[in-house]
Amino acid sequence: MEKLALEAIFFREFYKKPSHFLSVPGRINLIGEHTDYNGGLVLPVAIDLTLNAALKSHTDDTVIVYSDDMQERKEFKIGNIDRASVAQTVAYEKYIKSCLFYLKEKLNCQLGYSIAFKSNIPMGAGLSSSAAFILANLTAGLIANNKAINRELLPFFVQEIENDFMGLSSGIMDPLIICLAKKNHALYYDCDSRLKNYIELPKELGLIVIDTLTKRSLTHSAYNQRHAECMRAAEEVGVKNLSQLTYPKLVGLKNNFSTEVLYNRALHLVQENARVRQSLKELANGNIAAFGALITESHASLRDLFEVSSVELNHAVATVMRSKYCLGARMMGAGFAGCVMAVCNRNQLENLQHETQKAFNAQGKAPKLYAVEARSGFEFSNLR
Ligand code: GLA
Numbered sequence: 001m002e003k004l005a006l007e008a009i010f011f012r013e014f015y016k017k018p019s020h021f022l023s024v025p026g027r028i029n030l031i032g033e034h035t036d037y038n039g040g041l042v043l044p045v046a047i048d049l050t051l052n053a054a055l056k057s058h059t060d061d062t063v064i065v066y067s068d069d070m071q072e073r074k075e076f077k078i079g080n081i082d083r084a085s086v087a088q089t090v091a092y093e094k095y096i097k098s099c100l101f102y103l104k105e106k107l108n109c110q111l112g113y114s115i116a117f118k119s120n121i122p123m124g125a126g127l128s129s130s131a132a133f134i135l136a137n138l139t140a141g142l143i144a145n146n147k148a149i150n151r152e153l154l155p156f157f158v159q160e161i162e163n164d165f166m167g168l169s170s171g172i173m174d175p176l177i178i179c180l181a182k183k184n185h186a187l188y189y190d191c192d193s194r195l196k197n198y199i200e201l202p203k204e205l206g207l208i209v210i211d212t213l214t215k216r217s218l219t220h221s222a223y224n225q226r227h228a229e230c231m232r233a234a235e236e237v238g239v240k241n242l243s244q245l246t247y248p249k250l251v252g253l254k255n256n257f258s259t260e261v262l263y264n265r266a267l268h269l270v271q272e273n274a275r276v277r278q279s280l281k282e283l284a285n286g287n288i289a290a291f292g293a294l295i296t297e298s299h300a301s302l303r304d305l306f307e308v309s310s311v312e313l314n315h316a317v318a319t320v321m322r323s324k325y326c327l328g329a330r331m332m333g334a335g336f337a338g339c340v341m342a343v344c345n346r347n348q349l350e351n352l353q354h355e356t357q358k359a360f361n362a363q364g365k366a367p368k369l370y371a372v373e374a375r376s377g378f379e380f381s382n383l384r
Helices: 002-014 083-088 091-105 129-144 154-164 173-180 219-236 247-252 260-284 288-304 311-321 346-362
Strands: 020-029 044-057 062-067 072-077 113-119 185-190 196-200 205-211 326-331 339-345 368-372 379-382
Touching: 002 020, 002 044, 002 062, 002 113, 020 129, 020 173, 044 129, 044 173, 044 205, 044 368, 062 091, 072 091, 083 091, 091 129, 091 154, 113 129, 129 154, 129 173, 154 173, 173 185, 185 260, 196 260, 205 311, 205 346, 219 260, 247 260, 260 288, 288 311, 288 326, 288 339, 311 326, 311 339, 311 346, 339 346, 346 368
Parallel strands: 062 113
Antiparallel strands: 020 044, 020 379, 044 113, 044 185, 062 072, 185 196, 205 339, 205 368, 326 339
C-alpha cells in the first residue's frame, strides 16, 4: 500500500517510474538512556513508524529530493558540494548535503538520483527521525551507484555524519537499531565491548509512544554538554568511560568528582546500566510489571540526576502513569523535548490509549499517541 502510494507520488513528481523502494524505521529505546556514548548498555527496538522512499538513479551527478510531507523539492549537484558548502547550510538541507559529500568523498559515489520521501516518524521528537533520514540518503546513494550495502558498517557511517557534519556528539544506538533490528525483538548492545544479542519481546508487552509535540532548538547543545560532562567525569576518576564504574567503586571515588553535578551524571550511568541488566531478566521471565517499574525509575534518574527531562515530558509521564493500565513510563531519547514511552499489558493497549487521551483532552492538551510494534531494520527492494 505504502509502496504503491509512493510510486504514484514519484511518478507525479518525476514523470518516470522509481526503480527501488526503501523503508527505514524509527526507534524507541526500552531502557539504557544516555549510556551509548558512555560505553554502556542499550536496549532499543525499531518501530513501525517509518520513513519510506522511492528512487531512481541518474546518469549524471544531479540529486533531486522531494519530500511529500513538506511538499518541497530540492536539487543538488554532487560535484559542487564541498565541506565548506555543507558547513554553510542548515537544517534539512544540511542533512542531505552531508550525506552527498560523505557518499562522494568516503564511499566513492558520483552518480545522483531522484528520490521521493514520505514519513510518519514525527520529526525531531526523539524517535530517531534524523538517523533514519541520513540512512535513507546514504542507502539511496549506494543503490544509485551500484555499491554494496553493508548493514554492519552503515550504522558507523550514519554516526560519523551526525558527529562530524551535524555537530551532534551522538552515540551508535539509533543508527545501529534502525539497521540491525529484528521483528518482535529488542537489541541488547554493549557499546563498549560491541557485544550484541537479540532479545525476544514478551508477547504480553504493549508499547505506547506519546509525542508531547514540544521541540527545543537547543537540544543539540544541551546534548553535547551532557556528553562533555560525562567525558570530564570519567577523566576525573580515571576511568575509560563511566560504564567502567560499579556502584561501590563510584561511591568510593565520590570525593574525586569536582562537582556534585558530575557525580550525579556518573550515578545515573551506573544505575541505568544496572537497570538494563535487570530488565533483561524481567523481560526473559515475561515480568512486564517489574520491567515497567524499572523504566519509571529510569525516568526519575533522567529527570533528577542526568537532568535531561522537561516540564512537558514529566507531565506526560505523570498523566499516563495515572491510568491503572500503565505499568511504567519514561522520557525517551536525548530528552529536553519530544516523546515519552509507556508500557502496559498488550491486551490493555486500547484502554491505556483511551484513558490517557481522555486525561490529556481534559487538560486541553493534545499530545499524539501511538501504539507501536517492534519491526525489522531498514529494508529495500527492487521495483522492476
Ligand atoms: C540520542 C542519541 C543517541 C543516544 C540517545 C540518548 O537519541 O542520538 O545516541 O545518546 O540520544 O540515549
